[in-house]
Amino acid sequence: MPTDFSRTRDLFDLPEGVLYLDGNSLGPLPRSAAARVQRTITEEWGQMLITGWNKAGWMDLPTRIGDRIARLLGAEPGHVVLGDTLSIKVYQALASALEMTPGKRVILSDTGNFPSDLYMAEGLCRTLGESYTLKTVAPEEVADALDDTVAVLMLTEVDYRTGRRHDMPALTAKAHAVGALAVWDLAHSAGATDVKVAEGGADFAVGCTYKYLNSGPGGPAFIYVAPRHAEVARPALSGWLGHEAPFAFNLDYRPGRGIERMRVGTPPVLQLAALDAALDAWDGVEIADLRARSLELTDAFIAGVEASCPTLTLATPREHRWRGSQVSFRHPEGYAIMQALIARGVIGDFRAPDIIRFGFTPLFIGLDEVTAAVAILAEVMATDAWDRPEFKTRAKVT
Amino acid sequence: MPTDFSRTRDLFDLPEGVLYLDGNSLGPLPRSAAARVQRTITEEWGQMLITGWNKAGWMDLPTRIGDRIARLLGAEPGHVVLGDTLSIKVYQALASALEMTPGKRVILSDTGNFPSDLYMAEGLCRTLGESYTLKTVAPEEVADALDDTVAVLMLTEVDYRTGRRHDMPALTAKAHAVGALAVWDLAHSAGATDVKVAEGGADFAVGCTYKYLNSGPGGPAFIYVAPRHAEVARPALSGWLGHEAPFAFNLDYRPGRGIERMRVGTPPVLQLAALDAALDAWDGVEIADLRARSLELTDAFIAGVEASCPTLTLATPREHRWRGSQVSFRHPEGYAIMQALIARGVIGDFRAPDIIRFGFTPLFIGLDEVTAAVAILAEVMATDAWDRPEFKTRAKVT
Numbered sequence: 001m002p003t004d005f006s007r008t009r010d011l012f013d014l015p016e017g018v019l020y021l022d023g024n025s026l027g028p029l030p031r032s033a034a035a036r037v038q039r040t041i042t043e044e045w046g047q048m049l050i051t052g053w054n055k056a057g058w059m060d061l062p063t064r065i066g067d068r069i070a071r072l073l074g075a076e077p078g079h080v081v082l083g084d085t086l087s088i089k090v091y092q093a094l095a096s097a098l099e100m101t102p103g104k105r106v107i108l109s110d111t112g113n114f115p116s117d118l119y120m121a122e123g124l125c126r127t128l129g130e131s132y133t134l135k136t137v138a139p140e141e142v143a144d145a146l147d148d149t150v151a152v153l154m155l156t157e158v159d160y161r162t163g164r165r166h167d168m169p170a171l172t173a174k175a176h177a178v179g180a181l182a183v184w185d186l187a188h189s190a191g192a193t194d195v196k197v198a199e200g201g202a203d204f205a206v207g208c209t210y211k212y213l214n215s216g217p218g219g220p221a222f223i224y225v226a227p228r229h230a231e232v233a234r235p236a237l238s239g240w241l242g243h244e245a246p247f248a249f250n251l252d253y254r255p256g257r258g259i260e261r262m263r264v265g266t267p268p269v270l271q272l273a274a275l276d277a278a279l280d281a282w283d284g285v286e287i288a289d290l291r292a293r294s295l296e297l298t299d300a301f302i303a304g305v306e307a308s309c310p311t312l313t314l315a316t317p318r319e320h321r322w323r324g325s326q327v328s329f330r331h332p333e334g335y336a337i338m339q340a341l342i343a344r345g346v347i348g349d350f351r352a353p354d355i356i357r358f359g360f361t362p363l364f365i366g367l368d369e370v371t372a373a374v375a376i377l378a379e380v381m382a383t384d385a386w387d388r389p390e391f392k393t394r395a396k397v398t
Numbered sequence: 399m400p401t402d403f404s405r406t407r408d409l410f411d412l413p414e415g416v417l418y419l420d421g422n423s424l425g426p427l428p429r430s431a432a433a434r435v436q437r438t439i440t441e442e443w444g445q446m447l448i449t450g451w452n453k454a455g456w457m458d459l460p461t462r463i464g465d466r467i468a469r470l471l472g473a474e475p476g477h478v479v480l481g482d483t484l485s486i487k488v489y490q491a492l493a494s495a496l497e498m499t500p501g502k503r504v505i506l507s508d509t510g511n512f513p514s515d516l517y518m519a520e521g522l523c524r525t526l527g528e529s530y531t532l533k534t535v536a537p538e539e540v541a542d543a544l545d546d547t548v549a550v551l552m553l554t555e556v557d558y559r560t561g562r563r564h565d566m567p568a569l570t571a572k573a574h575a576v577g578a579l580a581v582w583d584l585a586h587s588a589g590a591t592d593v594k595v596a597e598g599g600a601d602f603a604v605g606c607t608y609k610y611l612n613s614g615p616g617g618p619a620f621i622y623v624a625p626r627h628a629e630v631a632r633p634a635l636s637g638w639l640g641h642e643a644p645f646a647f648n649l650d651y652r653p654g655r656g657i658e659r660m661r662v663g664t665p666p667v668l669q670l671a672a673l674d675a676a677l678d679a680w681d682g683v684e685i686a687d688l689r690a691r692s693l694e695l696t697d698a699f700i701a702g703v704e705a706s707c708p709t710l711t712l713a714t715p716r717e718h719r720w721r722g723s724q725v726s727f728r729h730p731e732g733y734a735i736m737q738a739l740i741a742r743g744v745i746g747d748f749r750a751p752d753i754i755r756f757g758f759t760p761l762f763i764g765l766d767e768v769t770a771a772v773a774i775l776a777e778v779m780a781t782d783a784w785d786r787p788e789f790k791t792r793a794k795v796t
Contacts, residue, residue, distance in 0.1 A: 045614050087662050088663060217451070237518065239518060249749065347449075349448065
């Protein structure tokens with residue numbers, strides 16, 4: 001049975017008059033999340049107090065939710081765990097991968113990677129010592145830059161600026177061929193595309209949950225370790241909840257079984273509760289249907305905007321195989337254009353220097369919203385509605 | 399005006415029939431936290447969506463709340479920030495401190511430190527290379543073990559097992575005298591004792607908020623960097639929100655100003671909202687009054703138990719200067735004794751191999767609760783009420 005996206009759409013309560021094309025930045029509130037967090041606070045924390053760790057199952061949330069997310073990533077169950085932030089998970093994956101490729105010292109990434117991933121890699125290299133280096137090339141040059149000096153290939157599958165999607169299976173295969181491991185950041189693919197970490201051969205994968213997975217501001221990150229590495233990878237961030245026996249309080253660290261070792265500290269129960277509720281939306285959603293709908297939406301948006309806004313330059317690949325679930329256009333006045341759109345209820349976002357981004361979350365966006373958004377963008381461009389001082393003043397955070 | 403602890407007590411809604419002496423493990427729910435988180439979810443996340451980062455001030459929560467906590471630590475305002483878990487903050491502090499003590503390779507800690515701190519140090523040493531080592535001695539031997547090979551002294555101020563409190567000013571001074579830096583973990587002191595990081599000379603301090611600060615399960619951690627190091631310390635976990643200009647999306651990392659550089663990834667807004675509400679309880683609480691009341695409570699509990707339970711051996715120092723805000727007793731059947739107490743509504747906890755712990759949070763515990771808890775413990779011990787099979791079966795998590 002094909003996925004019923006009218007059902008998933010009804011699970012979200014978007015504000016009146018808003019066309020929300022920024023689910024790739026922060027997913028909207030699933031109706032059920034508020035009640036679920038409230039229950040966790042009053043009935044669990046309030047009534048069970050410390051016993052909630054057992055009675056309410058708090059301690060198992062990171063792996064239980066990990067299994068729910070595994071399906072969306074095409075990952076083997078039992079090999080995904082939640083916790084920390086994406087940056088921390090990047091560090092964990094990289095540190096483990098580097099230790100598994102002894103004698104090599106280069107982390108290869110691209111200039112389209114999210115800067116925090118690059119910063120974390122830079123920090124890790126400096127901690128490891130001077131001979132470790134981070135090398136970045138243009139997204140299109142990654143395959144050619146993979147040589148036998150590379151220890152780890154670290155990429156974000158879908159570029160946060162352009163929405164360009166890397167070929168995970170091909171690049172991973174090439175990485176393996178030169179003796180490197182591949183760490184994939186799925187921040188902009190999980191819940192938006194047909195991610196296939198197992199089939200694609202990923203060694204490690206990480207991602208956040210507050211974008212297309214709708215877990216709310218600051219929701220926890222996830223990490224996947226391929227089964228073949230699960231008992232080998234060493235967690236550089238070796239916290240007690242990744243210990244084989246956390247409550248034995250031994251003085252020496254012994255890594256826990258498989259993915260459990262990638263846990264670090266006490267899990268953020270309130271954020272996990274929101275995420276758990278948000279994941280209910282995925283019951284009955286087939287990932288192949290999600291991908292098909294995403295492409296239908298982005299195709300329609302590209303066609304509509306190109307037909308009506310000649311001064312906007314498409315930054316997103318036209319070919320389906322290279323496209324994630326967002327559409328970006330370039331314009332020197334991108335910032336002001338986005339402000340004018342937001343003032344009209346079309347919420348996307350701006351990424352310096354000149355990109356306006358629109359994310360399409362198939363769970364709650366349909367062709368009606370695409371048509372409406374195109375019409376408003378066309379009106380803004382046709383009337384130069386963006387050309388007003390109040391739209392050009394930059395806020396601290398965009 | 400002396401602090402009114404009957405006011406603070408009314409801010410918590412403890413379950414009927416429960417004497418909660420486990421606020422040192424997980425603080426109870428402050429009445430206002432549920433409503434505050436609900437508002438953050440429905441009015442901020444639900445209505446403001448992505449704009450909540452600015453409009454609702456989410457992005458500033460980590461430093462704004464840091465200032466509220468600074469007062470409780472005796473820290474200078476502007477030098478505390480929230481985020482991540484305590485284990486991650488330990489890693490950050492240690493990595494920074496080690497880089498500031500070049501040529502030295504030893505982290506000195508004690509066997510009473512919380513194991514996760516030791517595990518994180520062990521992991522960091524392994525990442526840094528083989529010549530870095532973690533050395534642990536008994537808590538009473540720390541001062542003598544401080545020699546000029548030590549790069550960093552890492553201690554938890556109050557021992558999670560015994561409640562023994564280190565002399566922070568004296569040990570820090572001795573560390574400085576041998577050219578070491580001092581990293582203090584305040585997990586069991588913040589909100590329970592008169593912590594004085596500035597006066598005590600701490601170089602770095604870290605702690606969690608879900609114990610005596612009542613932020614709820616998985617609440618974020620905090621880190622303090624002494625002002626003299628604030629612009630020097632390098633964050634090994636160099637995430638984008640610690641960058642000088644996170645939203646410029648530069649490819650190279652440049653540390654942010656002062657404590658901001660210790661931020662890593664996207665802050666956990668729901669947990670921070672709960673914490674912010676929980677901190678309202680501290681308005682009008684003088685830390686000197688808190689300390690006096692804590693000692694009054696622990697004195698009374700020790701006296702009561704010793705008078706009525708001859709087979710329990712006090713593990714907590716009698717002298718005020720060496721005592722935190724918890725009282726621990728040893729007994730070979732400690733696990734079963736604690737289960738029998740919990741069955742009677744007295745909630746403390748057990749730490750292997752033989753310690754029963756009772757935490758006293760002055761905000762919501764008074765002498766009446768102490769008297770009642772002593773009476774129940776005395777009854778359990780006098781009647782061997784713990785000697786039943788159901789109290790001896792160990793649960794996975796305690």
